[in-house]
Amino acid sequence: MKRPDPSTVRKQYSRQAAAYDARWAAYLADSIGPTLEALAPVPGERILDLGCGTGMLLRKIAATSPTTVAWGVDLSAEMLRGSPGRDAVTGATLADAHHLPFGTGRFDAVVSTSSLHHWHDPRGALLEIGRVLKPRGRLVLTDWANDHLPTRIVSAVLRHTDASHFRSYTAREARRLLGAAGFETESTRLHRSGWKWGFFTIVATRSPDGSPHRAD
Numbered sequence: 059m060k061r062p063d064p065s066t067v068r069k070q071y072s073r074q075a076a077a078y079d080a081r082w083a084a085y086l087a088d089s090i091g092p093t094l095e096a097l098a099p100v101p102g103e104r105i106l107d108l109g110c111g112t113g114m115l116l117r118k119i120a121a122t123s124p125t126t127v128a129w130g131v132d133l134s135a136e137m138l139r140g141s142p143g144r145d146a147v148t149g150a151t152l153a154d155a156h157h158l159p160f161g162t163g164r165f166d167a168v169v170s171t172s173s174l175h176h177w178h179d180p181r182g183a184l185l186e187i188g189r190v191l192k193p194r195g196r197l198v199l200t201d202w203a204n205d206h207l208p209t210r211i212v213s214a215v216l217r218h219t220d221a222s223h224f225r226s227y228t229a230r231e232a233r234r235l236l237g238a239a240g241f242e243t244e245s246t247r248l249h250r251s252g253w254k255w256g257f258f259t260i261v262a263t264r265s266p267d268g269s270p271h272r273a274d
């Protein structure tokens with residue numbers, strides 16, 4: 059399977075950044091709402107949004123829990139930059155999920171929406187997330203779910219037509235990836251946006267010593 063390199067992903071999002079929020083408004087509401095609910099930010103904790111894009115989830119975290127300190131990371135400067143009708147993402151860093159510029163044990167929680175399907179080395183990225191999380195820190199991971207047939211078909215087509223797309227997973231496959239990277243799944247929710255997009259939102263906890271977990 060061909061693996062997208064970061065510059066391909068960057069180019070893809072840099073092209074669509076200005077129109078992203080308007081074009082994907084319904085999709086964003088339907089994917090980010092359940093993610094925020096699962097994340098349930100706690101006042102004072104430090105959260106990292108990985109592949110934060112135009113920062114919609116970061117703004118919602120700030121609105122619902124003003125004393126939570128939330129950072130973002132994304133590959134595309136254009137996604138982070140403001141556009142007409144939208145402020146630039148504050149507290150965000152240009153970086154790759156596979157090489158995070160943060161110290162070990164820095165965050166209470168990491169969250170990511172609709173980004174995993176681009177990661178060319180998902181296990182490596184999940185290990186990197188585990189590194190920057192505190193022991194027992196939580197990861198809330200939302201992405202396209204192959205459990206939903208139309209999404210599985212879209213993903214299969216994109217593998218041949220979109221060089222920035224790597225692959226999507228069933229919730230079970232994602233739990234296994236998480237287990238191998240030292241996360242224990244606490245909950246899984248499957249949800250949808252329209253007829254086409256199916257998502258999983260998985261809440262997982264980093265094991266204290268990063269040791270692998272058996273997933274179902």
Ligand SMILES: C[S@@+](CC[C@H](N)C(=O)[O-])C[C@H]1O[C@@H](n2cnc3c(N)ncnc32)[C@H](O)[C@@H]1O
Pocket residue numbers: 064067068071086089090108109110111112113114131132133134137153154155156170171172173176177178
């Ligand atoms: C579909 S957008 C989702 C953006 C945002 N999370 C949302 O839900 O609107 C995917 C984002 O992931 C970012 N991304 C993809 N691969 C990445 C990587 N390896 N490291 C950091 N960001 C990445 C892209 O640049 C893009 O902004």
